[in-house]
Amino acid sequence: MLTHQQREEFAATGLLPLPQSIPAAGALRMADRIQEYLASEESVRRNADAEWKAEHPVGLQPLNRAGTFDAVATGSVPLALDDLWGGDGWHRPHHWGRPLVTNSVPGAQWDVPTTGWHLDIASDRLGDPPVITVFVILAPLQPYGGGTLIVSGSHRLLHRYDAEVRQGRYLNRTCRRVLGTRHPWLAELWANEPDPDIDRRQRFLQEGAVLDGIPVRVVELTGEPGDAFLMRADLFHCSAPNGRAEPRMMLVKSCAPST
Numbered sequence: 001m002l003t004h005q006q007r008e009e010f011a012a013t014g015l016l017p018l019p020q021s022i023p024a025a026g027a028l029r030m031a032d033r034i035q036e037y038l039a040s041e042e043s044v045r046r047n048a049d050a051e052w053k054a055e056h057p058v059g060l061q062p063l064n065r066a067g068t069f070d071a072v073a074t075g076s077v078p079l080a081l082d083d084l085w086g087g088d089g090w091h092r093p094h095h096w097g098r099p100l101v102t103n104s105v106p107g108a109q110w111d112v113p114t115t116g117w118h119l120d121i122a123s124d125r126l127g128d129p130p131v132i133t134v135f136v137i138l139a140p141l142q143p144y145g146g147g148t149l150i151v152s153g154s155h156r157l158l159h160r161y162d163a164e165v166r167q168g169r170y171l172n173r174t175c176r177r178v179l180g181t182r183h184p185w186l187a188e189l190w191a192n193e194p195d196p197d198i199d200r201r202q203r204f205l206q207e208g209a210v211l212d213g214i215p216v217r218v219v220e221l222t223g224e225p226g227d228a229f230l231m232r233a234d235l236f237h238c239s240a241p242n243g244r245a246e247p248r249m250m251l252v253k254s255c256a257p258s259t
Contacts, residue, residue: 001076002083010084013152014129014232015219021136021228022075028225031138031249033068034060034099055242060099069097069136069251077134077228084132084230085257097136097251102146102242110144110243112200112218117151117190118172119158120233120254129155131233136251137223146248147221151189151236154179156214158234175236185209189218221250 002010010016037043038057046059063069072078073096081090121131141147161178180187188195189204208217220240221229231237233254242248 001079010230010232012156012215013219014155014235015150015152016080016230017223018076018080018228018230019223020226021077022071022226024225026071026226027136027138030069030071030251031225033063034101034138034249037063038101055103055105057101057103060101064095064098067095069099070095072096072134072136072228072251072253075226075228077136077230080230081132081255084129089259090255090257093253093255097134097253099138100148100248100250100252102239102248104146104242104245104247108241108243110241112149112189112204113238113240114190114192114194116238117176117236118238119175119236129232129234131254131256133231133233134251134253134255135221135229135231137221137227138225138249138251139246140224141222141248141250142244142246143220143222144243145222145246146240146242146244148250149238149240150219150221150231151186151216152219153214153216154236155232155234157183157211157216160212183209183211185211185216 002016006016037060042062043057043059047054047057073092078092120133135148157179158175161182176186176190180190185203188198194200204218205220208215210216
């Protein structure tokens with residue numbers, strides 16, 4: 001299924017887009033089901049008395065357990081994972097996807113975050129990824145609409161400094177320290193006090209950089225209902241605020257090889 005170009009792109013960036021991995025109508029039905037559940041008495045009760053959860057509603061596990069998102073298994077995501085790991089080479093989930101919902105916050109200004117940058121796992125395997133995170137867009141997702149932000153190519157940087165990273169006690173803190181001390185571009189990305197004279201959208205989303213000969217850039221996941229992305233779990237990524245009126249609705253699922 002995957003072309004040579006797609007394989008090269010995934011190896012270089014750690015990110016693979018799969019447009020229309022499931023039909024748009026099916027994805028929109030999943031989004032509608034999330035909205036219905038968020039309006040239910042059970043969901044309202046779960047999110048009561050917790051104002052911060054209005055931005056990121058919680059308690060959506062019943063949708064997953066009910067098989068609401070299992071149609072993902074009929075699309076191109078499992079086929080792509082078959083190509084990467086082999087048909088019997090990965091653990092197929094019982095249910096697909098955990099819903100991610102991000103609502104806009106009135107008056108908030110969108111910018112590239114300085115906090116929250118992390119890896120899900122560190123690996124010394126530059127070839128086959130140890131874990132792949134799958135994202136599926138359920139409702140139209142425009143730029144600055146809350147889509148996950150990913151530093152493409154950062155898994156290759158991590159591999160360069162793997163020995164130093166593994167000496168640290170705390171994975172993400174150590175990774176940021178080791179790479180930030182060597183590359184000002186990364187240090188500014190997650191700086192505690194960002195330079196007010198730097199246009200962060202321009203520098204990180206548009207320009208990117210070349211670090212140790214490796215092209216890197218912050219990529220914002222955007223697209224149409226049914227679009228999917230495969231992401232190596234050893235890429236730096238973070239959640240983003242929603243600067244649009246419409247809620248961000250995506251699914252996320254981690255998949256791992258069987259060996």
